[in-house]
Amino acid sequence: MTHHATFRIASTHTAARVPIIDEILSTVRRHLDMPLAYLAVFDSGDVVYRAVSTDRRAPYFEAGDRRPAKGSYCLAVRDGRLPQMLADTRMNPVAMSLPATVMLPVGAYVAVPLLMADGTAYGVFCCMSHDPMPNLSERDLAIVTNFAQLLADAIGSGVKADQDGRDMRQQIEDVIIDRDFTLLLQPIVALHSNAVVGAEALCRFRPTPYRNPDTWFADARKIGMQRELERAVILKTLDRLEDLPRALTLSINVSPDMMIHGNLPAMIDGPNSDRIVLELTEHNYFDSMTDLQTQIKHLRRMGAKIAVDDLSAAHSSLSTVLQIKPDFVKLDSELVRGIHMDPASQALTAGIVHFAKAINADVIAEGVERVQEAESLHKLGVKFGQGYFLGRPGGMNALQARMYQI
Template sequence: MVGMIHHAPPPAAILAHPDVTLIDGALTAVRQLLDMPLAVLIRFDGADVVLDHVSSHIADTAPPTGHRCPAPGSYWQAVRDDIVPQVMPDTAHDPQAMALAAACPVAFRAAIAVPLRLHGSGAAALFCCLSDTARPMLAGQDHAVVLSFAGLVGRVAGRDPTADPMGRSLRQRIDDVIADRDFQLLLQPIAALASGTVTGAEALCRFRPTPYRSPDRWFADAHGVGLGRALERSVVAKAMEVLPDLPRALTLSINVSLDMLASDDLPALIDGPFSDRVVFELTDHAGVQNPSTLRDRIKRLRQLGARVAVDDLSASYASLSTVLQIKPDIIKIDRTLVRSIHLDPASQALAAGLVHFAQAIGATVVAEGIEHAQEARCLRDLGVSHGQGFLLGRPGSLTALQTRTYLT
């Protein structure tokens, strides 16, 4: 199953090992961590893409390094341009991605592809994990694992994202976004599945600068140039300004990274009359480096009345490990598990297990990405109490949320 650990060497061990290169070692480690058969580093070279490094669990079937093909119209260019998402659990569910993947010299059906820049030359590249079968459980925490290894390759190999022209430009753009608060917050309802009553909302950040880039890219780039916490602080501060106008009975969920949750920034940002209506959603499960510090930070937030949720929960090792260490107040089931759950007995069994686990630790369960009434009914029958998704309400303005039926 994707995300199950296979005791791959940690980054420090990779660097110390004398007979593997950093890149090859990182590719192998992340491939084993995610239990995927192939990992590759793809470099953009002018109008071409080049397969620079390959790690495969079956050496005889590995594609040849040095293979070159045109970049325009390729799957890799589409990832770089944000045309297809970095996390692709199954190309069969995305006609454009399926067509692009079919034209690749590397056969795959599921992929995580993370853009980075190579040291020295500054060449653009993609750090990719690929599978020839669908991986429906691929989720945000798996993306975080690949992102961390890609960052390791860049940092240790000498990349300083503020030292080259692109890095300076990117840092300046993020500085401007923070200074001008050049983003908006949309509110997506969270509702009780039994009644449809709205009990809370999640604040979703959308950045205004063009060309459009996904929120994940903005936050990843901000952390890459040392502005991650500053950007997150700005978003949390803006979200807190919404609370006085939010119906009194509703909670407001705000996404934060593990780095931000473990910092001492959040208590000061929320301390006040509305702190007991705040839920911090942990969006990445890359690994808790200092559990005792994190628990202390969470304890302080709970003393203020705030709650903690784990977002995108699946059966991956990283996801479950995070839950065990922080014991969240709310567990959010990943949308990849929710999709067509009424047709999949295995997904139903896994969801029921997560509900039982949540009950054991006293956590509320929220299912994300509900788009169909059959999914909502199935989840309700499995014991899931709350849900979120287009069926229950699309992200919108505060005014739109105020028109919904909510607790009083």
């Protein structure tokens, strides 16, 4: 996968969320009788001062200030070019070469890297004195080290979470830019004739290790990118519509958030909009039913049809269907599995079929994997089905070949 450079400001505010940090900095600074203590983290070639404690006798820097890491005490200590404690900076050529030694000035310091569980240094806990302090001892270093470990334990998991979030964002950005996913088409079949009447577009993401689509969209939701990822998948799916045989509809999975806020009418506008079926997923999770209904009316005026995915007997699910009044309701595969041997599932399905007729909707059964299931569903009044028995997901050629298997 191509890695694309993007302008990103890393989330380095983790430390600010932990009130104990200011107390630790002040306690250690006063114990060492030094005028300055700070916690700094590394971010994209910079040092960001997340917390600062001073004796107010001189202006230093403030929490939130960002400086280049190059030439800093933090980087020199992290990289091992400076020791973690120096009682007199005049005795060390590296210390004397750093601008801060003269500018602050720095006569002595104790600085301990903050380590993540894997040993990576993500920051430095540092105390500084303007003057040399010949009485600094290993005991002082041990105290700072212990408090540094306390800080690491307090914020280390948050820093890792921030880094994981940045990595996740970069990966999703790359997938969107590269369109690094493939689309499979699964036939939707009329159970009475075995004829293909449509296809559902199923997304498969290419990056390794393989993760299922639900995981990708859940990750995108965590970092506020679900809409962008959905838009990329929908646009690529719409590219396939012109290649699809004219007699077939194309079903596209859409979240309520995308339905309400994603400007779908502009995306599907065109001569083939009447061949599009928008399958509403996660239909129990949305902000406003009124907004959802408004968008659905707009989409229907363009000829698009609406389906509700994975219908169950749950009150919230049925309530949503009553308010949306979709063109199709899709039976959950859990209800379909083994239905020919389960009178209870048959009774529930018959009830859903009756319910669908009352709202002028047709029923599509998902997960049909046996001929007996297909026959049972047909007898119960289910018009359409999809599943491995009726046709596996595949490319356009596989779909066209399935159309002739009647």
